[in-house]
Amino acid sequence: MSPAERSRHLPSTREGVIMVVALAVWLGVTAVCVGFRPEHVYLALLIAALFFATGATRRMVVALLPFIVFGISYDWMNIVPNYEVNTVDIEGLYNSEKSLFGITVADGVVKTPNEFFAIHHAPWVDALAGFFYLCWVPVPILFGLWLYFKRQDRVYLHFSLVFLFVNLLGFCVYYIHPAAPPWYVAKYGTEFIAGTPGDVAGLGRFDQMTGWMVFDGLYARNSNVFAAVPSLHSAYMLIAFIYSLRARCATWVRVLFAIITMGIWFTAVYSGHHYLIDVLLGIATALVGIALFEFVLMRIGSFRRFVDNTYCKYISNE
Secondary structure: OOHHHHHHHOOOHHHHHHHHHHHHHHHHHHHHHHOOOHHHHHHHHHHHHHHHHOHHHHHHHHHOHHHHHHHHHHHHOOOOOHHHOOOOEOHHHHHHHHHHHOEEOOOOOEEOHHHHHHHOOOHHHHHHHHHHHOOOOHHHHHHHHHHHHOOOHHHHHHHHHHHHHHHHHHHHHHHHOOEOOHHHHHHHOOOOOOOOOOOOHHHHHHHHHHOOOHHHHHHHOOOOOOEOOOOOHHHHHHHHHHHHOOOOOOHHHHHHHHHHHHHHHHHHHHOOOOOHHHHHHHHHHHHHHHHHHHHOHHHOHHHHHHHHHHHHHHHHOO
């Protein structure tokens, strides 16, 4: 290997030090403030191995940083639960949902859409709902990887950075306005109970039907039960759909993304995990995040040059 090839293969000393320090800080804070799990070590070793292995894998790790930061940020919400920062909205949100979108049933009682679906559900709808909800994170991340490996670097960076930005906006709202999901009211009423564990709610029917218990595993590790507003589940696929319109991809992909997006919106309410209000605010958060990124941040010269020149050139090895 020639000196030139070796320099492209290995990270610079500065890059290596930054990566090692960043991993050490992440693992240290997580161990002290959140709680250490084996997957933390496995992920850290995988990131380090890819970063130092080859130039191509190092560029991929750097490209995936928005998704890595998203995962760490979500996990770190366990450090300070949002219900310790502000009062949790339980009854007010429930009554607002009933007032705005309530459904009057045969006996004249007004129920929220979640309460209506808790009574009126069907196995085939449960199956579709489960499959839709399994897509809420994997499909956007796979779409991002597809953009990256297809060398649509600028579209990829805009998509991944907006994905991170919308999440950070949503996390801020979680702390400003903690809110209980519909299943909490159905299970515990309107009284606040600190440290309430996550619950599969209506998605439990999918687990029972398939025997996979996938949602039971996911919601057992829910970082924050009182994070219903906005519904970021409703934002992720919308972001992917919007950026699929900017990307070079087949029409069927865009149609599929649109179907999955609307399917997730429906499932969020059908499964009892979100009110319709939460879904609408999740959609609004996605649109606001995209607008702020594309029409505010990207009009700041230094930020635009960093994203479209420095960052983009680094991951594409131009």
